[in-house]
Structures are given as structure tokens and as C-alpha cells.
Amino acid sequence: MHLLIGTRKGAFILEADKNRRKWATRGPVFLGNIVHHLVQDPRRPNVLLMAAKTGHLGPTVFRSTNFGRTWKEASRPPAFPKAPEGQKGLVVQHVFWLTPGHAGEPKVWYAGTSPQGLFRTEDSGDTWESVAGFHGNPMRSAWTGGDQEGPPDGATLHSILIDPRDPKHMYFGMSAGGFFETSDQGASWKPLNKGCAADFIPTPDPEYGHDPHCVRLHPLNPDRLYMQNHCGIYRMDRSEAQWVRIGKKMPKKIGDIGFPIEIHPRDTETAWVFPMDGTTVWPRTSPGGKPAVYVTRNGGKSWRRQQKGLPAEQGWFTVKRQAMTTDACEPVGVYFGTTGGEVWASRDEGESWRCIVRSLPHIYSVETAQLK
């Protein structure tokens, strides 16, 4: 079992022993690079893709075919189309999210960027093309909020989800912009936000403009989606085409604001969240300085606090949207990384926690990887 860690100052690879008790740290890889996402290709487990940039240099993608020992840069990284003469064109500020393509398309990957862009490669990450059905969509500017500045680290396109039954059926989320679906592999898109709150928008029940922070599709039931949104925790069963705010069952003093959400690989009713303080000026730290994970075992009908091993007080954790993940072991391991550079692990589905690495740089992403 490995953990792939993306940080503000490079990437790290953690390797566990067979019991997931001892962890060895390898790295840093590309020290000084801002690594938003580092992801394994499940179709070819030795392949890793990394979204990187530096404070000075533009964004790029690096690829390794030997599980991180050597790397090669994309010959054409994600970039928006050149604007016609006299018009202002979009510029990719950073690559934010990477998703391996459908199992039946072994060289395809997708990338989400800031500002909101969707890119596709058909050669395992060497050359990237913009998805014209999104970028050329006459609604794109309205969906993304146009030239608004967006959140402090830039508006992002993330949570690129591919239906394992059909490569043409996909979703993505935009912060901000909302959640969108295609059934023709990106040629056309439609908003899928009904039932989701957007209390920062003056229009009641807008069709788009929402702020999904992280969305997960369950591999065993691809019609079940879980979402951690700026305005709460939601679940959708696709046939209902309506988000249900399952976060209303969270304790009132904790609330249902946060960034990551994770699912159990074998149980469609189980999901984990990491609540953060979304009151007043939005501190985005653990409520009351008492970090805890919350789990639902019944699709959001109820939630239970999991804090054993985590600081009982003065623990002001912030966990970003890509920085929480699960493995496929039995029992399932749950992991999260903090902006303070700590990685916490649970070998028992969140019941107890242990800090396995301290003093890394500010963590942006945590993903699991398994070598066969």
C-alpha cells in the first residue's frame, strides 16, 4: 500500500508494510514544485501522473512509468485554445485535478484546471487537448461566472467522474459553477444541481453557480453520488435527479461544511467527511479545535463521530478537497493530510487514528496506490 502526497513544495510517496502499521517516506519529488495532484493509473499501476507548477513557471504535467523513479514532462501540457486576434483568451494557471479514463480507454486521462477548464489526453498524458464541448459551449462563461476573480486560490474544475459502465457518461464539479453531466463524452453538458443550496447567490434555486467542493461516484453503484458542497453534504441517486441534503443529520454544533468526502469501496451506504468551521468568516478549521471525522453507514440517515487518536483540543486542522482518501483493504483504511503537513491514517474504517508522518509541507492531495 502506498500513499501519494501532493504538497505545496513537492511530492512524497509513503509506503506501508503489509499490516499498514509502519510507513516509509520517499521524496521529496520535484522539491519546490506546487503539486496539486499525484495519481496512479489503475490500468497500469506503475504509471503516475503529477500536476505541477512552480511559483515562477507555468503549469505542466509530469509522467512516470516506473512508479516515481523517473519522470518525463508532457510535450503539450493542458492549455486553452489561442484566442482570435484582439480577443482576451483564457490562461491555465494550474492543473488542479487528474482522473484516469475509463478502463476501456487505457491511454485516456482527464485534467481539470484553474480557471475552470477540462482537458483530455489520448496518449497517457503526453499531449493534452481542451474538451471543445465545454470550452466552446456558449453557456461556459455563464456557468463559470465569467471573469470574476473566484476563490483565493482560483476557481477550479474538479471531481471528474467517469461512469464505469459507459465512457461517454461523465460528470465534473466546478468551484464555482456547480455540478455538470454529459452523456456524449463531453460534446454537450447540462447542469445537475437541483436540490442543492447556493445561499451565496441571490437567485433562489439557481440552475447553476453552485459550489461543489468534492463529489464521489460509487464504483459499485455508479448512479449513487456523494457530494461535499460549500452549502452542505448531499447524496444523489441519479434516477431521482435531485440532491438530498444528508448533512442535515449532522450535529448542529458541527454543521455540514467541509471540503473532502470519501466513500467505502464495497459499501454504497458508507461515506466519510471531515467537517470544518464554515461559520462567521469561514475559518475552515476543525470546529472548536477538535478534529474529527464523521461517518455515515446508512447513506446519510445518521452520522457518527470518529475521533479516537486525534487531538482532543487545540487541533486546528484544515483538510483540502483532494487530501482525504480510502484504500481497498479489509478493513478499509482511511487517510487524510492537513495543511500543517501531517498525514493521519486509520486501519479500521475511521474508528481510531494515528499520525503516520509529520512536518511535510502544506498538503494538497492524498491518494492511495497499490502495486500488484
Next chain:
Amino acid sequence: MKIYVPGPLRSYTANRAEVSAQGATLADLLGDLDRQFPGMRFRMINEQDGIREHIKLFVNGELAPDLSTPLSAPDEIHIICALSGG
């Protein structure tokens, strides 16, 4: 023409701090640089042909405003990474 390469870009030039390239404008010169050192241009110049925010290009000590800046031998070009905090 001589080009001075800053540390963050030397992974493209086999760690060389000085390289040579040709061109009648900065755009041409950067095209020649990218042919010699693939990928280097995009890290400095965005997809709309703008010089990235934290990169500055100086020609004989003068800040070049854009890629249309004319060049002729023996001009010297300094690529500067404008430091940002943290």
C-alpha cells in the same frame, strides 16, 4: 545571441546558465529556444503568447514588454524569475 538562464529553467538546459539562440524578435528567439530545449517556452510564455506573471525578459538590460520586441546580434537576453513570497 546569448541568453542567461535562471535556476528554475536549467532543468531544460542540462544545467547550463548560458545558451545561444537566434531570432529577429523575442517570439522567434523563444521558438528557437524551445526547439533546442523542448517544453521550456511554455513554462515562460502562456498559451495566449503572454509573458507569465513572474517571468521578466530583459534585452540588453531593458525590460521587454512583449514578444514583438526586435532583436539583433549581439543582443543579450536575461530571463529573470521575479521572486514571489512563501
